[in-house]
Amino acid sequence: MRLLLSTSNIMSGGPSVMRRLGSDKSNVELLNALRSNFVAAQQIEPTHTNGASHDTHSPPQRLSYNDYTTWTSxxxxxxxxxxxxxxxxxxxxxxxxYDITVKLFYLPGVPASRRCKHTLEAIELVLKELKISFIDLLIVSFPGISFDADDDDAGEETSNAETESDLESIIQTWRTLEEIYKKGMVAQLGIAEFDSERLAKFLPHTKIRPSVDQINVKDCCVVPKPLILFAKQENIELLTHNDCTDILPKGTTRDLLAKGEKGAGILAATADAEDGGLKGEIETQWVVKYTAVVKDRGVIENKGYFALAEVGSCVRQSS
Incomplete structure (x- = not known):
């Protein structure tokens, strides 16, 4: 069975200036927003919400329900x-x-062969949720890739450089993104965590080039000069973020959805537990984050997440 998790609009307490949201790590924000939305779906007042229905800073502590079928479909x-x-x-x-940005996280352990279907599914969900026909910028995050400013600045080879098969899987995924671009569903494409060496290897294989490279600069370090120069030369805008690549691990997903004091009461506590929840291994397939910013006011009006997980005995076999 597939489980489609959603946060709804986490800005429902009112739009916020963009800079106020920078302190929350995406994995913490996602988990808290999902819990809050589960509670809101049950029409149960979350504890410590400071008056907002989707307060991601003070998540509800009790999420166990007797019958999840009453608030799911x-x-x-x-x-x-x-x-x-x-x-x-x-x-x-x-x-x-609006400027609408979507970031799609391809997760560790999920075969690259699934990415075409995953990409289309995630984007269509966002378009339907916001009731729009296209998004301004789609950024994709590949598993196992992290940006190391020190390595790039020193001119060394990328510490976690891809093998040929890794690069090929990225290129094949990009073909899907280019088709989505051609259909008019996306105005610009972007990538995450690409240093200058990785970009140099990747760009010759693209037909629609990325207009954005989003990197995680740890501890507010300065972006390395080689990357700045290369990005300028290739007309690629550099953006920074504090997202977590493995944004929703399967252990965290089970804790969120399992029967228990802080779970949603959908999954069994373990894959084989006889507690009335859905049995089987759980595997998170992808996570997508969307943000709609009002241009003239610089505020975020709508922000949320979707995540897809699969549960059942077939999950382990298909990995």
Whole structure:
């Protein structure tokens, strides 16, 4: 069975200036927002919410429910957690008033062969949620890739340089992104954690080049000069972030969804536990984050996450 997790709009307490959101790591924000949305779907008042229905700083402590079918919905082999309200209004103003950025996390342990389907599914969910026809920027994050400013600045080879097969899987994934771009679903494409050496290897294989390279600069270090020069030469904008690559590990996912004091009561406590929850191994497939910023005010009006997980005996065999 597939589990489609959603946070809804975590800015529902009111839009916030962008700089106020920089302190939250994406994995913490995602987990807390999911818990808050599960509680909201049950119409249970979260504890310590400071008056906001989706307060990601003070997550609810009690999430166990007797019957998850009352607040989820099942369509085919997919369980929506919680059920998605089709009456969600989407954006408040005209589409032209927003910059909409989507970041798609391909997760560790998931075969690259699934990425075409995953990419389309994630983008279509965001388009439907915001009731729009395209997004301004799609950034993709590949598993096992991290940016090391010291290595790039020193001119050394990338510490975790890809093998030929790793690079080939990235190139094949990019082909899917280029097709999405050609369909008009995305206005710009971007990548994450590419240093100058990785970019130099990757760019010759692209037809639609990335316009953005988003990097995690640890401890507010200065972006290395070789990358700055190379990005300028290739007309690539450098952005920074504090996202976690492995944003939703399967152990965290089980804790979030399992029967227990802080779980949602959907999964069994362990893969084989006889506690009434869904049995089987759990594997998170992808996570997508979307952000809609009102251009003239510089505030985030709509922000949220979707995540897809698979549970069942077939998960381990297909990995």
């Amino acid at each position: 099942k369509v085919g082999d997919t369980l929506y957690v919680p059920a998605i309200d089709p009456a969600t209004p989407g954006l408040a103003e005209d589409r032209s008033q």
